[in-house]
Amino acid sequence: MDQKTEIKALKGIGEKTAALFGKLGIVTVEELLAHYPVGYDSFTEALSAGELESGTLCAVKARLHGGISSRKVRNLTISTCKVSDLSGEVSLTFFNMPYLKNVIKPDLYYIFRGVPTQAKGGAWKMEQPSVYTPEDYGKLLDTLQPRYSLTAGLTNKTVTKAIRQAFASCGELEDYLPAQIRQKYGLIGYREALYGIHFPENELALRSARRRLVFDEFFLFMVQIRRCREDCEGVESPYKMMETADTVRFLEKLPYSLTGAQEKVWTEIREDMQGRYVMNRLIQGDVGSGKTVIAVLALLMTAANGYQGAMMAPTEVLARQHFESIAEMTKKYGLPFRPALLTGSMTAKEKREARARIESGEANVIIGTHALIQENVVYQKLALVVTDEQHRFGVRQREALAGKGLDTHVLVMSATPIPRTLAIILYGDLNISVIDELPANRLPIKNCVVGCGLRERAYQFMQKEIEKGRQVYIICPMVEEGEAEGLENVVSYTEKLKRVFPQQIQISHLHGKMKPAEKNRIMEAFAQGDIDILVSTTVIEVGINVPNATVMMVENAERFGLAQLHQLRGRVGRGAEQSYCIFVSSSDKKQTMERLDILNRSNDGFYIAAEDLKLRGPGDLFGIRQSGSMNFRIADIYQDAKELKEASEAAELFLSGDISLSSLPRVDFRSI
Ligand code: ADP
Ligand code: MG
Numbered sequence: 001m002d003q004k005t006e007i008k009a010l011k012g013i014g015e016k017t018a019a020l021f022g023k024l025g026i027v028t029v030e031e032l033l034a035h036y037p038v039g040y041d042s043f044t045e046a047l048s049a050g051e052l053e054s055g056t057l058c059a060v061k062a063r064l065h066g067g068i069s070s071r072k073v074r075n076l077t078i079s080t081c082k083v084s085d086l087s088g089e090v091s092l093t094f095f096n097m098p099y100l101k102n103v104i105k106p107d108l109y110y111i112f113r114g115v116p117t118q119a120k121g122g123a124w125k126m127e128q129p130s131v132y133t134p135e136d137y138g139k140l141l142d143t144l145q146p147r148y149s150l151t152a153g154l155t156n157k158t159v160t161k162a163i164r165q166a167f168a169s170c171g172e173l174e175d176y177l178p179a180q181i182r183q184k185y186g187l188i189g190y191r192e193a194l195y196g197i198h199f200p201e202n203e204l205a206l207r208s209a210r211r212r213l214v215f216d217e218f219f220l221f222m223v224q225i226r227r228c229r230e231d232c233e234g235v236e237s238p239y240k241m242m243e244t245a246d247t248v249r250f251l252e253k254l255p256y257s258l259t260g261a262q263e264k265v266w267t268e269i270r271e272d273m274q275g276r277y278v279m280n281r282l283i284q285g286d287v288g289s290g291k292t293v294i295a296v297l298a299l300l301m302t303a304a305n306g307y308q309g310a311m312m313a314p315t316e317v318l319a320r321q322h323f324e325s326i327a328e329m330t331k332k333y334g335l336p337f338r339p340a341l342l343t344g345s346m347t348a349k350e351k352r353e354a355r356a357r358i359e360s361g362e363a364n365v366i367i368g369t370h371a372l373i374q375e376n377v378v379y380q381k382l383a384l385v386v387t388d389e390q391h392r393f394g395v396r397q398r399e400a401l402a403g404k405g406l407d408t409h410v411l412v413m414s415a416t417p418i419p420r421t422l423a424i425i426l427y428g429d430l431n432i433s434v435i436d437e438l439p440a441n442r443l444p445i446k447n448c449v450v451g452c453g454l455r456e457r458a459y460q461f462m463q464k465e466i467e468k469g470r471q472v473y474i475i476c477p478m479v480e481e482g483e484a485e486g487l488e489n490v491v492s493y494t495e496k497l498k499r500v501f502p503q504q505i506q507i508s509h510l511h512g513k514m515k516p517a518e519k520n521r522i523m524e525a526f527a528q529g530d531i532d533i534l535v536s537t538t539v540i541e542v543g544i545n546v547p548n549a550t551v552m553m554v555e556n557a558e559r560f561g562l563a564q565l566h567q568l569r570g571r572v573g574r575g576a577e578q579s580y581c582i583f584v585s586s587s588d589k590k591q592t593m594e595r596l597d598i599l600n601r602s603n604d605g606f607y608i609a610a611e612d613l614k615l616r617g618p619g620d621l622f623g624i625r626q627s628g629s630m631n632f633r634i635a636d637i638y639q640d641a642k643e644l645k646e647a648s649e650a651a652e653l654f655l656s657g658d659i660s661l662s663s664l665p666r667v668d669f670r671s672i
Contacts, residue, residue, distance in 0.1 A: 001169050003030035010165045020154040021162070023513075029166050035159070036197050036213075036634055037146035040206070043113075046137065050087030052116045052124055055452075055587045057486065059113040060090060060126075061134065064106050070098075083112060090116065090124040103131055111137040115486045144200050152480055163198050176661050177216070181653075185646050187212045197634075211643065214635040218647035219654075221632075222428070226655050229429040235278045235407050239383035243270060244304040246336060247297050253333045254293070261437035262290055268433050269298050269411065273384070279409035282427050284416070285435030286605045287570025288442070291413045292545075294435075295386045296326065298411055303336050303364045307383035310366040312373070316343045316516045317523040318388065321545060323367040342368035342377065345516040379406070386411045415570070417563055417605030422637060425648045444603060445573040449557070449583045449596040458582050459500055462533065462551055466505055470550040470577065471526065472533045475568055477556045479511045479537055486586070488555040494535045501533070510536040538564065540571060547575030557583035558592045562612035563638070565596075566605050613638045 001009060006028055008018045018027075026032050046061040062083035070079040079094040081104070092112060094100055104110060114129030132140070148159040175182075175190040182189070188196070188208045196209030251258065258266065265283055272279035285291050295311060302309035311326075313319040323341040330337040340363035342354045357363040361380030366372060373385070385408050412430060423432055450458065462472045474497075478489035494509040501507065508531045510522050519539070525531045527546050534540070538560075552572045554565060565583065572579035583596050598611045637644060653659050 001029070001171065003028065003033070003170060003173070005029050005170075007032050007162065007166070010162060010169065012165060013162055017154070017158060017162075020151060023151045024149070024154075029170050032163060032166050033170070033194055033198075034633070035148060035163070038149050039147045040144040040200070041147055042144055043137065043140040043142065045141065046111045046134075048087045049083075049085050049090055049124065052088075052090070052118075054116060054118045056589075057113070057115050059111050059132075059137070060116070061085065061109055061111050062090060063109045064104055065089065068100055068104065070100075083110075088124065090126055092129060093125070093127045095128055109134060113137075144203065144206060146198050160198075167195060167198075177219075178659055178661065181650055181659060185215065185650065187215055190216075210634065214640045214643045215647050215650075217632050217635045218640070218644050219650055222425075222648045222651035223654060225426075225428045226651055232278065232280055232410075232429065237276060237278045237409070238407055239273070239278075239302075239305075239307055239409060240275070241273045241301055241305040241307075241383075243274065243301065246304040247300050250297070250300060250333055250335060256439065256441070258293070259290065259435075259437045259439055261285075261435040262294060265433040265435055266294055266297055268431075269294065270301065272431075273298070273301060273409055278407050279384075279411065280430045281410070282412045282414060282423075282430040282432050283435060284414050284418075284423065284432060286417060286438065287415045287567055288574065289415075289435040289438055291388070291415070291435065292322070292325070295388065295411065295413060296329065298384060298386060298409075299326075299365050300335060300337070302384040302409075305383070307381050308358070308361065308364050308366065308379055309384040309386065310368070310372050310379075310382060311386045311388065312368060312370055313388045314369070315539070316345055316369055316520055318544065319343050319368050320520060320524070321527070322388065325545075326365060326367060337365045338363050339365045339367060342366060342372055343516075344369060344371050345520065373404075382406055382408050384409045384411065386413065388413050415567065415605070417566070417609050418637060419606065419610065422641060422644065425644060426637065428648075438603075442573060443576075443578050445569060445579045445581050447569070447581045447583070447600045449585060449593060449600065451588050452584060452586055455584065458553060458584070459497075461580075461582075462553070463501065463505070465551050465580075466532045469529075469548070471529065471531070471546065471548050472551040472553070473540065473549055473568075473571055474533060474535045475538060475540075475552070475554045476535065477537070477559050479513055487559065490535050490537055493555070497533060497535065505532045506530060507533045507535065510534060510539060512537060512539045538568065540568075544571055545574055546571070548577075550575070550577050550579040551582070552580070553582040553584060555584050556586055557596055558585045558587045561609075561638075562595065562598055563605060563609040565599055566603075566608050569599070609638055 006018070007013050007021055007026065008015065010029070021027070021032070024035065026035055044059065046059040049060055049062055052058060052060060062085045065082045065084040068079055068081040070077055077096050077098055079097055079100050080091065082089055082091050084090070090112070111132040111134060112126060112129040113132065114126040116124050116126045118124055146160060148156055150156060150159065173191040173194065177187065177190070181187070190212070193209045193212035196205050197213055200206035200209060269279070269281060272281055283291055283294060299309040299311065311322055313322055320341065320343065323339060326337060326339050329335060330339060340354045340357050342351065342358070346354070354363070355377055358366055359378045359380060418426070465472065474493070476488040476490045476493050478487050480489050480491045490509045490511045494507060497507050508522050508525065510519060522531070522534070523544070526534050529548060549572050552569055554560065554568060557565060569581045572581060583599065585592055585596060595612065595615055598608055598615070602608055635643065654661065
C-alpha cells in the first residue's frame with residue numbers, strides 16, 4: 001500500500017464512509033494524511049459548577065439531580081436534565097440521544113464537556129455536552145486530540161481512526177529534504193512531522209511538526225516562484241503596444257477621476273505594455289481601492305491595439321460580475337470591446353459558441369474562471385491576461401500559458417495586505433505596484449464589536465435597513481451542522497433567521513459546497529436585490545460588488561483573522577449610503593475584544609494585519625488563519641514570516657545547485 005492507494009483499501013473504511021470522505025475531497029491515503037486538523041482539543045482539569053466560564057469550552061464534574069425528561073419536537077428528541085455539585089447546578093440539553101438514561105446514571109459523578117452559557121438570572125446551561133466517566137476523562141487529561149473539519153455523517157472519531165489506520169499501513173514516507181537542510185534549519189523528519197501534526201504528544205511536538213510542514217509548503221512554493229521568474233524575466237515582448245485615444249477618452253467619460261495612486265499604477269502598466277519585455281506585474285491594493293478600473297484600462301489598451309485580453313476571476317460569481325460590468329461599460333462609454341464569458345457551468349453549446357468567438361478573434365475581451373487557460377481554448381492573438389483577487393494563479397497560469405507557447409503580458413491583482421518585505425519574497429516572480437490610497441468619496445464604514453446578547457438588536461437594525469431598501473450579509477464560519485462544536489453554521493442559521501424575520505423578508509444562503517450554477521443563481525438574485533439577507537461562509541470574501549448592501553454581520557468573529565475580517569468588511573461601503581459592520585464575538589474574553597477592536601480603529605488592511613500579529617504574538621499557533629486569500633494549506637504568511645524567509649533562502653540554495661533533493665514533490669496549486 002502506498003500514498004496513492006485509495007482509502008477504501010484501509011481497514012474499517014467501506015464504500016459509504018469513503019463516499020463521505022470524497023465530499024471532503026479525500027480519495028487517496030495521501031489526501032487523507034494531508035487532511036490536517038483544524039485545531040486540537042486539550043482536555044483540561046474538570047471544573048466545579050461554580051467555576052464555569054461563559055462561552056469557553058470547559059468540563060464540569062457533577063452528578064444527576066432529579067430525572068431526565070424527554071420530549072419530541074417533529075423528528076427531534078430533546079432531553080433535558082440538571083446536574084450539580086456542592087457549588088452549583090447546570091441544566092443540560094441533549095438532542096437525539098435516546099439512550100441517555102443508559103449513559104448518565106443517578107448518584108454517579110460524570111464529566112460533562114461543552115460550552116456553558118449563563119442566563120440572565122445566573123443559571124448555567126450547556127447544550128449537547130460530551131459525557132465521560134471520570135476514569136475515561138482521566139486518560140484524556142493533558143493530551144491534545146485532533147479536531148478535523150467534517151461533513152454531515154462523518155464524525156471526528158471516524159476521521160481520527162482512519163488516519164491512524166493510514167499511518168499503520170502506508171509504510172515508510174520518503175523525506176525529500178536532505179539532512180543538511182533539516183539540520184541547518186532545525187527541522188524534524190517528514191514522517192515524524194506528519195504524524196505529529198495529527199497526533200502530537202504535547203505542544204512542543206506540535207510546534208516542531210507544524211514548523212516542518214510550514215517550511216515544506218513555503219519551500220515548494222518558492223522553488224516554483226523562482227523557476228517561474230527565471231523563465232519569464234527578460235522575455236522579449238511579442239506584443240508591443242501603442243497608446244491610443246481610447247483610454248484617454250474613457251477616462252474623460254468616467255464619472256470620477258483616478259486617484260493619484262491609480263494614476264501612478266496605470267502609468268507603470270502602460271509603460272510595461274509599450275516596453276521591450278513582457279509584463280509581469282502585481283497590483284496590490286486594499287479592498288475598494290479601485291483595481292477593477294485599472295484592469296479595464298489595460299484590457300482597453302490591448303483591444304485598441306487589435307489584440308485579445310483575458311480576465312480570470314477565482315470564482316464563477318465574480319467572473320460573471322466582471323463580465324456584466326464590462327458589457328455595461330462597453331455600451332455606456334462606447335468602448336471597442338467585444339466581450340465573451342467562459343465559465344465551467346455554462347452549457348456545452350454556450351461554451352462551444354464562446355470558444356468559436358475567441359478562436360476567430362471576434363471576441364477581444366474574454367472573462368472567466370481558470371477554465372480560460374485550462375480548457376481547450378484557442379486564442380487568436382492573446383496579448384494580456386489579468387487575474388483578479390488571487391495571485392496564486394500567477395505561477396500556474398504562467399506555466400499554462402508557456403505550455404501553449406504564449407508569452408503574454410500578465411497582470412495580477414491582489415487585495416491581500418502584506419508588508420513590502422514579505423511581498424518581495426512571495427511575489428518574487430512579479431514586479432509590484434501598490435495602490436495605497438482609497439477614492440476620496442467614501443463614507444467610512446461604522447463598526448461595532450458585540451457579544452451574542454446584542455444579536456436581537458442587530459436583527460432589528462437590519463430590518464430597518466431592509467425596509468429602507470438595503471441588503472445584508474451575514475457570515476458564519478461553518479457550512480452545516482456537525483462540522484464543529486459551538487460555531488454557527490450557514491444552513492441552520494438561515495433556518496433560524498427565517499423564523500426570526502417577517503415572511504416578506506427574503507433570506508437565502510451561500511456556501512462553497514453548493515454547485516457552481518446554484519451559487520451563481522443566488523449571487524445574481526442578491527445582486528439584483530431579490531434577496532434581502534444573504535447568509536454565507538467566507539466564499540463571498542473575494543471581490544463581490546453589490547453597492548446596495550449596507551450591513552455586514554460576522555458571527556463567531558473571534559474565529560477569523562483580522563485581515564480576513566477586513567476583507568469581509570470590504571463587501572459593504574461600496575455605494576453612496578452609510579454602511580455598517582457588526583462583529584459578533586461569542587467569547588467575551590478581554591483579549592478577544594481588544595483584538596477585534598483593532599478593526600474599529602483602522603480601515604487600513606496593512607496596519608490591521610500587522611497589529612493583529614503583534615497582539616497575538618508568535619505563540620498563538622492554531623485556530624486562526626490570517627490570510628484567507630493566500631490559502632496555503634497550513635502556512636500563514638503573517639505568523640510564519642520567519643519560516644517564509646528561511647524557506648526562501650533554502651530554495652535559493654537548491655536552485656543554485658548547492659543542495660540537491662532526492663525528489664521534489666509536485667505542488668498542486670489548486671489545492672493550496
Ligand atoms: P477593488 O480594488 O476592491 O477591486 P473596485 O475596483 O471594485 O475595488 O472599486 C470599488 C468601487 O469604487 C467601484 O464601485 C468603483 O466604480 C469605484 N471607484 C474606483 N475608482 C474610483 C475613483 N478614483 N473615485 C471614485 N470611485 C472609484
Ligand atoms: Mg476587485
